[in-house]
Structure formats: structure tokens, C-alpha cells
Amino acid sequence: MTTTSDLGDLDAWRALPAVQQPEWDDPEEVRAVTAELAKAPPLVFAGECDQLKERLAEVARGEAFVLQGGDCAETFAGSTADAVRNKLKTLLQMAVVLTYAGSVPVVKIGRMAGQFAKPRSKPVEVRDGVTLPSYRGDAVNGAEFTPEARRSDPRRLLQAYHCSAVTLNLCRAFTKGGYADLRQVHAWNQDFVASSPAGQRYERLAGEIDRALAFMKACGADPEEFHSVEFYSSHEALLLEYERALTRIDSRTGLPYDVSAHFLWIGERTRALDGAHVEFASRIRNPIGVKLGPTTTPDDALALIERLNPDGEPGRLTFITRMGAGRIREVLPPLVEKVSQSGGPVVWMCDPMHGNTFEAPSGHKTRRFDDVLDEVAGFFEVHRSLGTHPGGIHIEFTGDDVTECVGGGQEIVEEDLHQRYETACDPRLNRSQSLDLAFIVAEMYRGSQ
Ligand SMILES: O=C[C@H](O)[C@H](O)COP(=O)(O)O
Numbered sequence: 001m002t003t004t005s006d007l008g009d010l011d012a013w014r015a016l017p018a019v020q021q022p023e024w025d026d027p028e029e030v031r032a033v034t035a036e037l038a039k040a041p042p043l044v045f046a047g048e049c050d051q052l053k054e055r056l057a058e059v060a061r062g063e064a065f066v067l068q069g070g071d072c073a074e075t076f077a078g079s080t081a082d083a084v085r086n087k088l089k090t091l092l093q094m095a096v097v098l099t100y101a102g103s104v105p106v107v108k109i110g111r112m113a114g115q116f117a118k119p120r121s122k123p124v125e126v127r128d129g130v131t132l133p134s135y136r137g138d139a140v141n142g143a144e145f146t147p148e149a150r151r152s153d154p155r156r157l158l159q160a161y162h163c164s165a166v167t168l169n170l171c172r173a174f175t176k177g178g179y180a181d182l183r184q185v186h187a188w189n190q191d192f193v194a195s196s197p198a199g200q201r202y203e204r205l206a207g208e209i210d211r212a213l214a215f216m217k218a219c220g221a222d223p224e225e226f227h228s229v230e231f232y233s234s235h236e237a238l239l240l241e242y243e244r245a246l247t248r249i250d251s252r253t254g255l256p257y258d259v260s261a262h263f264l265w266i267g268e269r270t271r272a273l274d275g276a277h278v279e280f281a282s283r284i285r286n287p288i289g290v291k292l293g294p295t296t297t298p299d300d301a302l303a304l305i306e307r308l309n310p311d312g313e314p315g316r317l318t319f320i321t322r323m324g325a326g327r328i329r330e331v332l333p334p335l336v337e338k339v340s341q342s343g344g345p346v347v348w349m350c351d352p353m354h355g356n357t358f359e360a361p362s363g364h365k366t367r368r369f370d371d372v373l374d375e376v377a378g379f380f381e382v383h384r385s386l387g388t389h390p391g392g393i394h395i396e397f398t399g400d401d402v403t404e405c406v407g408g409g410q411e412i413v414e415e416d417l418h419q420r421y422e423t424a425c426d427p428r429l430n431r432s433q434s435l436d437l438a439f440i441v442a443e444m445y446r447g448s449q
């Protein structure tokens with residue numbers, strides 16, 4: 001059993017190697033900013049994190065499915081009512097498709113309200129012979145290619161906190177204030193019906209839901225769950241100064257929670273067992289995810305379980321695999337087998353985005369919709385063959401009509417990428433591609449049961 005004293009040193013990570021941290025040039029400024037953050041109100045409550053843990057425990061038991069998604073990198077400029085509503089609307093539409101066509105309860109987690117920091121492959125970017133620090137997300141520096149914008153500015157951490165608060169406030173209002181009522185299934189699609197085959201397919205499904213709701217109401221059933229939605233926030237716990245400053249002791253239990261988001265994950269580049277990120281995550285009581293790329297060994301997975309969930313708490317640990325479509329069928333089975341044998345309750349999610357990125361001849365980073373589908377198909381195949389539960393998907397999407405990934409019902413080709421390539425970092429599925437994916441995943445899910 002985890003006790004308060006085991007969790008004692010929330011600062012133990014400071015003595016360990018912390019990769020992918022910004023080079024701040026004024027430690028005094030960092031101290032002032034984190035002191036301010038440490039006094040700021042929590043963005044989420046510990047009780048909500050526990051509730052999500054319970055939902056994820058249901059997923060681990062095979063009783064539900066998780067949909068986690070949103071921007072690759074949120075931006076301060078993108079923290080607007082329209083952008084947040086469009087993303088949320090897409091997430092809700094995908095969730096409705098999965099719930100109805102896949103016949104499974106869906107846990108909804110946004111890559112939203114805090115996803116402002118990015119790990120990068122290279123610390124610097126070179127353009128026309130000029131070398132500047134890489135863009136590391138709006139929480140750290142600006143995307144513009146100038147020395148001023150690319151300076152790591154600790155005051156941006158405060159802006160990240162405030163934009164997270166604004167975004168989460170909007171999400172809470174949309175999901176609890178009537179917008180997410182199931183009777184709105186048509187309204188979410190209004191701007192989309194005529195313009196896309198995915199919108200038309202969705203509209204047919206919404207009609208079926210309407211009839212089912214009318215039938216249930218006629219029978220006297222109109223449960224509360226039809227009128228609002230449980231929505232949870234998440235981001236990569238990358239910037240440890242920020243996450244530490246937003247960690248609080250829960251007054252109910254005396255245990256620490258990182259109140260910057262409900263769910264936090266450790267990235268593929270920062271999951272070293274003896275590194276600062278794993279150490280920090282081991283101390284907080286939120287539900288935690290870890291990205292596992294194709295070099296992960298079964299022993300790595302077991303060691304992560306030992307560090308992050310030694311008590312085997314259901315819902316505490318999610319493995320988000322991102323192997324690439326070409327590798328998943330070969331590298332996932334030994335991981336799943338060994339983890340299953342260990343008996344630790346783990347949620348398995350599939351991130352079909354990060355192992356499938358390539359550069360188009362135009363220089364745009366992109367992903368093929370077919371590769372995304374193939375990785376998800378491989379994920380379902382592996383879990384079906386091993387008798388384990390394919391617990392969910394983790395995707396990068398936007399509610400806008402961007403051209404960043406190729407393929408899907410709209411048949412975007414590489415030559416189209418320049419038209420609306422708006423991501424601050426990696427290519428996202430647009431709304432139509434996201435709905436296409438939801439319909440196909442729902443079929444795969446049903447087929448796997
Ligand atoms: O989202 C993930 C990473 O931050 C991203 O893939 C890194 O991209 P890079 O290889 O352009 O640095």
C-alpha cells in the first residue's frame with residue numbers, strides 16, 4: 001500500500017538526468033515564476049483524477065474504451081472559444097460513433113488544456129545557414145524563426161497555465177452546460193453534413209440515435225448520462241518545473257496530485273527508468289500514461305510497472321504503444337504477453353500517429369491515413385490473438401479542415417498539404433479524417449469482441 005511517507009520526496013527528480021528540458025538563461029526568473037504557479041489555484045481536483053482512475057480501471061477490465069486526442073501542440077493563439085469548441089465537437093462526435101457503432105462506453109480524454117510543450121529530435125533548427133534553438137511549444141518559446149522568439153522564456157509557463165485554465169473552463173462549460181447533451185448529436189454536425197462523406201455517414205447514425213432516444217424516453221428512461229459528458233484533460237508531463245509547481249497535497253488523503261491535468265503521460269523520449277520524468281511520475285497519484293516505442297523491451301515494460309504501479313492499482317497505469325504500422329505486429333506481442341503474465345492491471349492504448357510520420361517531398365511532415373488505420377488494425381489483431389483488451393486510441397486531431405495528413409475519405413494527397421498546413425509541430429487528422437477513423441475503429445472494436 002502506498003503511504004504518504006513513500007511519496008515523501010516530490011523533488012527527488014532534481015537529482016536525476018532530466019532530458020528535453022529548456023535551457024532557461026535566468027534561474028532567478030524560473031524560481032519567481034514557479035513560486036507564482038505554486039500559489040495558483042488547481043486546474044483539476046484530486047477527486048476528479050481518482051474518478052478517471054476508476055474509469056480507466058473499467059477499461060483495464062475490458063468494460064470500456066478510451067478515446068484520447070487533440071492537438072499535437074496547443075498554442076496560446078489557438079486557445080479561443082471557436083477552436084476549443086471545434087476540437088471538443090470532433091471528440092464528442094468520435095465518441096458517439098464509437099459508443100453507438102462499437103457498443104462500448106467511451107472514456108473521453110482531451111489532449112487539451114495543457115499540451116503546450118514538445119520534446120524535439122534536435123535541440124536546434126537550421127534555416128538558410130542560420131541556427132536557432134528548436135521550437136519547444138508555446139510554454140517554452142515562440143515558433144517564429146527569430147532569436148527573440150526562440151529564447152526560452154519562463155514567463156510563458158504562466159501563460160500556459162492561464163490558457164489551460166481558459167480551455168478547461170470552456171470544456172467544462174460545453175460538456176456540462178447542455179452542449180454535450182445527446183439530443184445535440186445533429187447540432188454538432190450542422191456545419192459538416194453536406195460538405196463531407198464522413199459528415200453524411202455521421203448524420204445517418206445521429207438519426208438512429210434520435211430514434212433510440214425517443215424510444216427510451218417513451219419507455220420512461222431519460223438518464224442523466226444522456227445530458228452531459230465526463231471529460232478529462234491530459235498532456236505530456238514534460239516540463240518538470242511546471243508540473244512540480246502544480247503538484248498539491250490532496251486534503252482528503254494527504255497524497256500528492258499534479259493538478260495541471262487529470263491524466264499525464266511520459267513521452268517515448270523521456271521514459272528512462274533512472275530518469276527524472278519517471279521518478280516524478282512515480283510520486284504523484286494521478287493516472288499516468290507511458291508512451292512505448294518500437295525499441296521497448298518486455299523487461300522495460302515490467303520495470304516501468306514496478307516503478308509506476310508497484311501496488312497494482314487498477315487504472316493507475318496506461319501503456320500507449322506507438323510502434324509504427326510496419327512494426328506493431330512484431331514488437332507488440334512480446335510486450336503484451338510478458339505484461340499479462342506479470343498480472344499487473346494495465347490499460348493498453350494505441351497511438352497510431354507517432355510511429356508513422358514521414359517527410360513529403362514538399363518538406364511537410366505528414367502521416368498517411370492508411371498507415372494510421374493499419375497500426376490500429378495491428379493493435380486489434382495482436383490483442384485479439386492474445387485475449388487481451390484493446391483499451392483505446394490516442395490520436396492527434398483538430399476540429400478544423402486542415403490538410404496535414406494524406407488520405408482518408410477526402411483523399412488528400414501530398415500536393416495538397418500546403419493548402420492548410422497549420423500545425424505548430426506534427427501533422428493532425430482533420431475533422432473528416434477523425435470521423436472516418438472513428439467509424440472504422442468502431443467496426444474493428446465490434447469485430448474484436
Ligand atoms: O510530437 C512528438 C514530437 O514532439 C515530435 O514528433 C518531434 O518532432 P521533431 O522530430 O520534428 O523534433
Ligand SMILES: C=C(OP(=O)(O)O)C(=O)O
Nearest residue numbers: 119267268269291322354
Ligand atoms: C511526443 C509525443 O509522442 P511520443 O513521446 O510518442 O513521441 C506526443 O505524443 O506529443
